[in-house]
Amino acid sequence: MIGQNRLQVRYADTSARGLAFSLTAGLQEPLARCDRRIGDRGVSVRLLGASHQVVVDDGTDRLCETVACLPGMDAPLPDTVVEDGYTFASRIEPCDTDRMQSIVTELGHRVDRHLAAGDPAVMGHFPGLPLAITAVIATAHADALAWQTWHTYPQCSELVVTSSELRRTPEPGR
Template sequence: MLVTLDAPYVDTSAADLSLALGDGELPALHVLDLDLPGGVRLRLRLLGASHQVVLRAPGAELTETVACLPGRPPELPATVRDETSGYHFTATVLRPAGAGLSEQVAALRADLADDPYALVGVFPGDADAVTALSVRPDPPAGTLAWRTWHAYPQTNELVLTETVVALR
């Protein structure tokens, strides 16, 4: 689902992002609720140029926030793995050359615009200013997976995250 947002950027660059697990829901610009097989409920939430995913499933509850978080030092880890909870997170920051950011964002918008398991928020003033979330359609058995993209045209950065959660 492609949505045009009526809000300015809150985040300024990849260096300002933090990862938080277990926080409460923050005010959202747009929300997509998904009911998945097996009693899994997933809420994809756009927060400024950031995201929040809320997972409720038998044996698994999780809130993941990637955002500029007041009171927390900016630190987006490259990887987090918690074998106890079955949570695995990775983050990568790309700085494409030339028109690479615009090309990647255009492809992302085209790929996800009509996907019922995706939410793409486009911010006013720049077609490349997007935050996108997408539930991966075929994760390994017993898991749920999603990907996110945070585009910062003012710094020519694209932050990619991928999360896999074991459903017990």
């Protein structure tokens, strides 16, 4: 369990429908995090309860994606967001116990493989609910940074999956 964290906090989010999305929320104190440099960018993948933040900072610009149940974040989780080289997509899926167990096991292996390869990745397990997890994995591509997240809600038989990509803006004259 290289990148898997046994969190010492109560599972707090009630359902996938309670999640909200923000690109303007302030930094939250993470329960677990993984910080790495990818090229000239600092990337921080963070767990906030059954929620997440991904922070990408190149020293000039910072993007802070937050998907969480936080005071003041009332906008429902959107299906898609596209703006200035950034793309976000989310979906909520029904997920029975057997499928959720399979997803949680596979995510544990994926997080460990990505960390071993040097990619930012983190996964948190909540006490008392073995299938309640949040996981974030980021990878770099030629001109983009991409990340995926998984949030399980075993009490509601729901899975939230998000996918995001931040494309590098070409420099003038290129």
